[in-house]
Amino acid sequence: MSSSADARDPSVGVRRRHLPSFAGEESLRFVGPSIAYIVIRQGVKCRMASKAFDEMNSGAADAVRAPYRAVANWLAQTSPEKVAATRHEVDVFYRRHGITFGAYGAVDGAESTIPFDIIPRVIAWDEWEHLHKGLVQRVRALNAFLADAYGEREICRAGVIPEQQVLMNAEFVAMAQGLELPGGVHAHIAGIDLVRVGEKDFYVLEDNVRTPSGVSYVLENREVMMRLAPELFSAMRVLPVADYTEELLATLRSVSFSDDAEPNVVLLTPGHYNSAYFEHAFLADEMGIELVKGSDLFVDEGRVYMRTPRGPQRVDVIYRRVDDGFLDPLAMRPDSFLGVAGLLGALRAGRVNIVNALGNGVADDKSTYTYVPEMVRFYLGDEPILANVPTWRCDRADDFKYVLDRLPELVVKEIHGSGGKGMLVGPTSSKAEIEEFTTLLKARPDNYIAQPTLALSTCPTFVGQGVAPRHVDLRPFVLSGRKTTIIPGGLTRVALKEGSLVVNSSQGGGTKDTWVLAPGVAASD
Amino acid sequence: MLSSTAKNLYWMGRYLQRAKSTARLIEATQRMALQSRGEEAAGVALIFGMEDEFRQQQQQSSGRLPSLIDFLVIDENNPSSLVSSIGAARRNAREERNNITVDVWESLNGLWLELSERLRGNRALLDRGALIESVKKQAVMIFGAAQVTLLRDEAYNFLQLGAFLERADNTARILDVKFHVLRPDGSPHAQELDYFAWSEVLACIGAVRTYRRIYRSALDPTKVAELMMLRRDVPRSVHHCLRMVDLSMRELAEAYGARGEADRLAGELHARLRYTRIDQVFEMGLNKFLGGVRGNIATLSDEIGRQFLLD
Numbered sequence: 001m002s003s004s005a006d007a008r009d010p011s012v013g014v015r016r017r018h019l020p021s022f023a024g025e026e027s028l029r030f031v032g033p034s035i036a037y038i039v040i041r042q043g044v045k046c047r048m049a050s051k052a053f054d055e056m057n058s059g060a061a062d063a064v065r066a067p068y069r070a071v072a073n074w075l076a077q078t079s080p081e082k083v084a085a086t087r088h089e090v091d092v093f094y095r096r097h098g099i100t101f102g103a104y105g106a107v108d109g110a111e112s113t114i115p116f117d118i119i120p121r122v123i124a125w126d127e128w129e130h131l132h133k134g135l136v137q138r139v140r141a142l143n144a145f146l147a148d149a150y151g152e153r154e155i156c157r158a159g160v161i162p163e164q165q166v167l168m169n170a171e172f173v174a175m176a177q178g179l180e181l182p183g184g185v186h187a188h189i190a191g192i193d194l195v196r197v198g199e200k201d202f203y204v205l206e207d208n209v210r211t212p213s214g215v216s217y218v219l220e221n222r223e224v225m226m227r228l229a230p231e232l233f234s235a236m237r238v239l240p241v242a243d244y245t246e247e248l249l250a251t252l253r254s255v256s257f258s259d260d261a262e263p264n265v266v267l268l269t270p271g272h273y274n275s276a277y278f279e280h281a282f283l284a285d286e287m288g289i290e291l292v293k294g295s296d297l298f299v300d301e302g303r304v305y306m307r308t309p310r311g312p313q314r315v316d317v318i319y320r321r322v323d324d325g326f327l328d329p330l331a332m333r334p335d336s337f338l339g340v341a342g343l344l345g346a347l348r349a350g351r352v353n354i355v356n357a358l359g360n361g362v363a364d365d366k367s368t369y370t371y372v373p374e375m376v377r378f379y380l381g382d383e384p385i386l387a388n389v390p391t392w393r394c395d396r397a398d399d400f401k402y403v404l405d406r407l408p409e410l411v412v413k414e415i416h417g418s419g420g421k422g423m424l425v426g427p428t429s430s431k432a433e434i435e436e437f438t439t440l441l442k443a444r445p446d447n448y449i450a451q452p453t454l455a456l457s458t459c460p461t462f463v464g465q466g467v468a469p470r471h472v473d474l475r476p477f478v479l480s481g482r483k484t485t486i487i488p489g490g491l492t493r494v495a496l497k498e499g500s501l502v503v504n505s506s507q508g509g510g511t512k513d514t515w516v517l518a519p520g521v522a523a524s525d
Numbered sequence: 526m527l528s529s530t531a532k533n534l535y536w537m538g539r540y541l542q543r544a545k546s547t548a549r550l551i552e553a554t555q556r557m558a559l560q561s562r563g564e565e566a567a568g569v570a571l572i573f574g575m576e577d578e579f580r581q582q583q584q585q586s587s588g589r590l591p592s593l594i595d596f597l598v599i600d601e602n603n604p605s606s607l608v609s610s611i612g613a614a615r616r617n618a619r620e621e622r623n624n625i626t627v628d629v630w631e632s633l634n635g636l637w638l639e640l641s642e643r644l645r646g647n648r649a650l651l652d653r654g655a656l657i658e659s660v661k662k663q664a665v666m667i668f669g670a671a672q673v674t675l676l677r678d679e680a681y682n683f684l685q686l687g688a689f690l691e692r693a694d695n696t697a698r699i700l701d702v703k704f705h706v707l708r709p710d711g712s713p714h715a716q717e718l719d720y721f722a723w724s725e726v727l728a729c730i731g732a733v734r735t736y737r738r739i740y741r742s743a744l745d746p747t748k749v750a751e752l753m754m755l756r757r758d759v760p761r762s763v764h765h766c767l768r769m770v771d772l773s774m775r776e777l778a779e780a781y782g783a784r785g786e787a788d789r790l791a792g793e794l795h796a797r798l799r800y801t802r803i804d805q806v807f808e809m810g811l812n813k814f815l816g817g818v819r820g821n822i823a824t825l826s827d828e829i830g831r832q833f834l835l836d
Contacts, residue, residue: 271620272616272619272620277619278622281622281623282622282623284623285622285623290526290527290530291623292527292529293529295529296527296528296529306527307527307528307529307834308526308527308528308834309526309528309531309679309683309777309781309833309834309835310780310781310783
């Protein structure tokens with residue numbers, strides 16, 4: 001299913017797909033605090049905002065913004081009873097479908113659903129067009145960097161990125177050096193986390209190019225919304241997202257080493273104890289490919305096979321949702337039961353491709369992040385369309401001094417940290433907490449980066465007593481194979497607690513359906 | 526299709542059928558207890574081959590039948606209890622969400638959620654009857670969803686294999702034990718006929734009315750045995766179940782273009798139930814005949830595992 005909007009916009013040159021993602025392997029991240037202000041780097045400009053940008057209500061003179069008009073009308077016309085009934089319906093729907101999110105290692109059965117908020121997050125076509133171009137550009141640069149990092153490392157020789165940033169990175173996988181991957185693609189599925197702080201101000205908060213998850217929620221959320229509020233869909237034209245899995249399968253097939261017309265693609269899952277297991281099963285099902293565990297596969301004479309009742313069958317491409325370290329007990333962690341002995345040998349022999357590629361972590365940690373704009377300039381010769389959040393690297397003396405002086409207003413994060421652990425949110429921390437963190441920071445400055453406290457945009461969200469603004473972020477999914485594809489929109493995560501900036505599902509975050517409108521409705525009048 | 530998928534579907538079929546058989550058996554036993562003697566609890570334990578476990582468990586509790594029922598219904602330490610079986614079936618299904626339809630998954634998951642919800646409250650106030658009824662009814666719906674919505678491919682045949690092998694074994698087991706309890710000498714000829722007991726034996730496989738419909742006569746142990754073992758038209762008879770097993774084996778052989786020991790055994794078992802007359806069974810001894818059938822069912826299950834790389 002191709003959206004007709006694609007045809008109207010030749011300038012983008014890439015088919016648009018919405019690619020959202022949600023909690024799971026890589027997604028348990030703090031999204032960054034949004035409090036009352038944003039500090040621009042080096043104090044050049046300091047804009048004080050009394051409150052966060054609200055995507056529905058921050059129009060001129062506090063009017064409803066154009067893309068949200070239909071939603072605002074719908075909210076005004078729908079009785080609280082109807083809303084309550086609808087929300088209950090959603091919960092039942094998600095439970096019955098077994099769409100669950102269980103923390104890793106949870107006792108079997110300890111499953112809960114991720115809260116879904118029925119007020120959609122709306123993005124106008126012109127806004128999306130801008131994001132789309134920026135995403136394609138950024139992911140192209142990341143892919144070029146990964147190929148380079150495991151190849152000649154020209155970017156290091158050119159002095160743009162220090163070689164030790166690559167080689168000394170804990171995520172660097174020596175075994176991946178010198179591999180020539182089909183199409184030169186390493187980050188086949190990328191989840192780029194975006195935040196918004198104003199009408200036109202979007203920032204990339206984080207790149208996820210290992211095993212980003214959450215796309216299943218994008219697809220399911222849309223199904224639910226179409227069932228619950230069909231009248232809204234007739235009031236405005238929302239670009240469809242349902243073809244994600246078809247595009248994903250095409251992407252996976254396009255990167256097989258073999259020239260078989262129908263390469264055998266499988267999805268490798270750690271198993272049903274994994275918090276994103278639902279998504280693994282869902283995607284395999286939608287693509288019509290086998291969902292395998294390590295024990296279903298074996299390597300013989302350098303080729304990978306799966307066990308079936310009719311005998312062994314060859315595997316060409318593995319969409320793995322297992323982390324690098326667990327892929328092959330012979331090459332990586334010997335205690336792993338999740339992988340396949342000899343798998344990396346088969347990869348090196350060019351007999352099987354592994355998606356996403358091995359060792360992608362060198363491109364998406366919080367320290368490499370600071371170099372991504374430089375990557376765009378170096379590999380593509382363009383100016384970055386999407387900006388990074390200004391970031392101070394504590395391993396640089398100047399930056400470090402600046403950070404120490406301003407801890408109460410900054411967010412400080414561990415370079416390899418995730419899930420909101422090992423970080424300091426200055427504005428919400430006590431003096432004692434800041435002092436405690438200072439000790440940690442001084443002990444290992446090279447382990448931290450710092451960012452301003454951003455006022456993340458808000459969206460109207462149902463809470464206990466009614467509708468209130470809550471902070472959101474956005475994770476579009478970018479598919480790279482022989483071509484680049486993004487389904488319109490992505491996964492919107494919402495922090496359900498008042499004032500909270502944490503959108504992680506493990507910490508009270510929920511999701512919203514994300515609507516990219518067909519051309520015709522401008523973002524602002 | 527993966528071997529692990531075949532295995533999960535096979536066991537999903539077995540566990541679901543086990544839960545269904547157990548639910549029916551408990552209901553029949555409870556009714557029997559209301560109208561007669563007192564040894565039912567031990568007899569039921571015997572049917573499940575769990576005399577030892579039951580005795581052990583008995584030492585810690587007072588009531589006889591009620592404690593057995595809890596053991597069979599809600600005891601999570603008993604791997605064959607209703608709750609354990611449904612949990613196991615759901616785990617198998619969960620791993621194969623992409624190989625079953627939404628209808629099958631939703632109905633099974635719905636049952637599991639309902640059981641979890643019921644067990645969350647005060648155990649003393651738990652309505653066991655309603656829980657058993659729920660399992661019985663919804664198991665039928667889950668199998669119905671499978672019938673109506675599943676693609677008729679390999680996966681379907683493995684589900685069928687599991688369900689019908691389990692069902693064949695359950696029926697054979699019930700008949701074997703009940704006959705032994707009611708007719709210790711193994712003779713079908715009655716001194717006095719315990720009408721209630723025999724109708725409850727039929728009730729264990731839900732075939733009281735079926736009996737009337739087929740024989741239009743008074744309850745007779747020989748006919749009860751024939752109905753439960755040899756009638757091809759009774760859906761829970763050993764014959765019918767083994768016929769379905771044989772059919773699924775043949776479909777798999779056709780799909781894979783290969784046959785093995787499991788195919789031979791399935792064909793042989795099916796033929797034995799099809800061509801044996803009830804008087805021959807009693808000549809040989811019911812206990813011996815059923816023992817042979819059950820032994821072969823167990824061997825067949827092992828052979829299926831070997832032949833399709835399920836182990």
